[in-house]
Amino acid sequence: MSKAFKYIDIHGHANFPNYDQDREAVIERAEKAGVAMITVGTDVATSTSALQLATSHEHMWAVVGVHPTDTKEPIDFEALERLSTHPKVVAIGECGLDYFHSKLDEIPLQKEIFEKHIQLAQKVGKPLMLHVRNGKLAGAVSSVGNAYQDALHILKKYPQIRANFHFFAGSLGDLKNITERGYSVSFTGVISFTSDYDELLRSVPITQMMSETDCPFVPPVPYRGKRNEPAYVVETVKAIARIRGEDDAVIAERLVENAKNFFKLD
Ligand SMILES: [Zn+2]
Numbered sequence: 573m574s575k576a577f578k579y580i581d582i583h584g585h586a587n588f589p590n591y592d593q594d595r596e597a598v599i600e601r602a603e604k605a606g607v608a609m610i611t612v613g614t615d616v617a618t619s620t621s622a623l624q625l626a627t628s629h630e631h632m633w634a635v636v637g638v639h640p641t642d643t644k645e646p647i648d649f650e651a652l653e654r655l656s657t658h659p660k661v662v663a664i665g666e667c668g669l670d671y672f673h674s675k676l677d678e679i680p681l682q683k684e685i686f687e688k689h690i691q692l693a694q695k696v697g698k699p700l701m702l703h704v705r706n707g708k709l710a711g712a713v714s715s716v717g718n719a720y721q722d723a724l725h726i727l728k729k730y731p732q733i734r735a736n737f738h739f740f741a742g743s744l745g746d747l748k749n750i751t752e753r754g755y756s757v758s759f760t761g762v763i764s765f766t767s768d769y770d771e772l773l774r775s776v777p778i779t780q781m782m783s784e785t786d787c788p789f790v791p792p793v794p795y796r797g798k799r800n801e802p803a804y805v806v807e808t809v810k811a812i813a814r815i816r817g818e819d820d821a822v823i824a825e826r827l828v829e830n831a832k833n834f835f836k837l838d
Contacts, residue, residue: 577606577607577631578607578825579607579806579809580607580608580609580610580783580828580831581609581784582758582784582835583612583701583738583785584800585611586598586599586609586787586801587621587622588788591788591801599629599632599802601802603629603631604803607631607806608631608633608837609629609631609632609802610632610633610635610662610831611625611626611632611634612635612665612666612701612738613635613638614637614638615642615647616651616652619634619635619637619652620651620655622636623660626660633660633837634655634658634661635661635664635666635701636652636656636661637664637665637666637692638652638685638689639666639670639703640667640668640669640682640686640703643678643681644678644681647688652692653695656696657696661698662835662837663693663698663701663736663835664690664692664701665703666703666738667690667703668686668703668704668719669683669723670719671705671707672705672706672707673705683726690730691730693733694732699733699734699736699834699835700733700734700736701735701738702735703738704723704737706719706720706742706746718746720750721746721749724750727753736757736758736782737750738784738786739760739762740759740772744771744775747775747776756780756781757776757782758781758783758784759773759781759782759783759808760789760790760792760808761790761793761804761808761811763792763808763815764792764793764808764811765792765796773815774815778826780830781812782827782831783805783808783809784805785802785804785805787799788800791804792804794807812827
């Protein structure tokens with residue numbers, strides 16, 4: 573493998589306006605830290621800019637799709653499909669179901685758009701980057717329902733599709749349902765400042781987890797209160813190793829291997 577990187581941020585938004593003043597410096601800091609990056613679109617415009625970044629940097633790849641809270645406007649699926657065939661596009665997303673930020677009557681459309689993304693992933697032979705959030709009342713099943721259960725139900729129709737649940741924040745039961753079906757989950761820097769994820773992190777089969785920042789959001793310790801960036805994924809990886817009681821370097825290597833396998837990076 574010619575590409576030498578020690579860490580990978582499989583979900584960040586270096587394409588967002590938050591980096592307009594210093595984007596290249598941010599990317600360079602990640603490269604210097606040995607961090608490869610997957611930049612994720614949330615609509616057609618940011619999917620296009622994610623791919624632009626990926627094509628101009630060796631250790632960057634892109635994910636193209638429309639975020640479930642951005643599904644109210646009509647979506648140009650032809651444009652998404654054109655982007656998605658590019659070799660540097662390694663997954664379709666971030667797509668899925670968000671019951672936290674949505675009203676009940678928006679959910680049927682979210683499901684319809686989610687399914688269109690699955691069909692696109694199937695057509696171009698790439699995996700899915702999922703954004704799934706439970707509703708405010710959904711400890712188990714609220715009036716809104718459990719978004720993870722609903723997403724898994726929809727995915728059942730497409731058994732050949734591989735998927736990663738980004739920023740996993742469900743229950744142990746949700747995690748079990750996801751990993752038993754062969755899907756993976758990824759964790760952000762949130763795990764460095766709350767113990768809420770410890771049990772989940774210890775329960776995930778090591779081959780079914782990946783590391784991410786979701787930058788510019790949720791910076792890890794010791795960068796809390798600042799803008800997050802891909803280089804900080806190193807702190808997420810260290811937190812995973814600490815919580816699981818494993819060696820930093822071993823975990824880092826494993827997480828890179830998982831991402832290479834999942835996204836077919838070469
Ligand atoms: Zn995101």
